[in-house]
Amino acid sequence: MDFKTTLSRMLAVDDDCSAVIVNGVNKALRVKTDEIDVFARFSPTNLHSRQDMEKEAEFLDRLAQAEAPSCRLYRHKNQPVCGPFVVGGTQYHLLFSETIHGREMIRTASDTKAFGQALGMIHALPLGRAKYGGHQFADISTSPAPSRFHDILKELGDLAEAIRPTQTKRLGLCHGDAWLGNALKYEGEAVLFDFEFSHIGDMSYDVANFIWALRSEELSNQLELFGSFVEGYRQSFNVKYSSSELRKNIVQKEINNLVFLSDHVALSPEVTAASERFAKSTIEFVQHYEANDFRWD
Known part of the structure; x- marks a missing residue:
């Protein structure tokens, strides 16, 4: 059947x-x-x-x-x-x-701003008595690394361990896979869906996920789109995330992605090599984060 x-x-x-x-x-x-x-x-x-x-x-x-x-x-x-x-x-x-009756989000400043507004509205919600922890992210420090990505995961894990966030985690309701492909535009507003990795946790992870996804699409207007996203987000939830928070969670997103691919996707040698190349570019991006303009302020 x-x-x-x-x-x-x-x-x-x-x-x-x-x-x-x-x-x-x-x-x-x-x-x-x-x-x-x-x-x-x-x-x-x-x-x-x-x-x-x-x-x-x-x-x-x-x-x-x-x-x-x-x-x-x-x-x-x-x-x-x-x-x-x-x-x-x-x-x-x-x-x-x-079903959400809307159109796909496109890579424009207006759509990324709308996405930021919607995500900020979700993050701004009070936790109340919520007890939902949600899905656990991959932790290569406590589980064996998939053999096909062993070396690059070790490098990512060491980098994540070396980054010490400068402020306490801000906990809230997190989407878990925040990118434009998981929203539709309806009557001028973004409506988010696909909450399969939703959880209560560090909200800067969602922002880092958005940055990671923008980079993966290799868009020429990445910085403009990120700036619009931040503008929309802060209209709904005016908080600040430190570069160290975002850097650490960009690395965590990369780890999660490689573990997901290894565990659930039949990868060709070409896709495996491409995934490793992107992971290495993520490491370089995070190591030189202060030199780029993906900062919150």
Whole structure:
């Protein structure tokens, strides 16, 4: 049974009502009929446990209660998370959300500003009694490094250990994978989705993730886009992040990326080599961070 058939049987709709949107490690489909319009994300259980996804649903409920600019859960038989399902020999759980009716974010100053405003609004929310810790990031100091990236991960780990942030972590509700591809523009505002790595933690990680993603796209207007992002963010949440915080978390993002690739993606030699080259460029970028203009102030 494939993903479309699984959804068709669950929701009592025809197969042609479903369309594959993402065909990566996660499989995401949109299901649209006259009665429903939902986004269905199948995540393999070796990436996210059912408990992980239920906590993600709790996180999204928290954002919805605060009317944050984020996707909204859809419940099937009062359950936002369903499964497990076995498709192609792999076990998955399924999380539903309502479809966001908007366009893709583009790499312009106005869109990055809108993204910054939306992320700042989420970061500005009070934690209250929230207990959700969320997904744990890769920690190569306590787990064996994947063999294919062993040397570069060791170098990244040493660099992260050497960076001492100059201020205490500012804890809050974090998206976990903040970049333009995880938002849509609706009525002039950015609406964030794909909270699979959401957690309560150091909010500067989300900012570092945004910087890392801009660099990975090799855009000629990176600095302009980052400046617009900061402008929008500070309109919603006027705080300052130190260069040391951002540097450390850019390294952590690179570590997370390499461990994710090693654990969940079948890499060709060419992709492995390209990933190592980018990781080395990240090290150089972080080592010379004060010489570039990706600073918060």
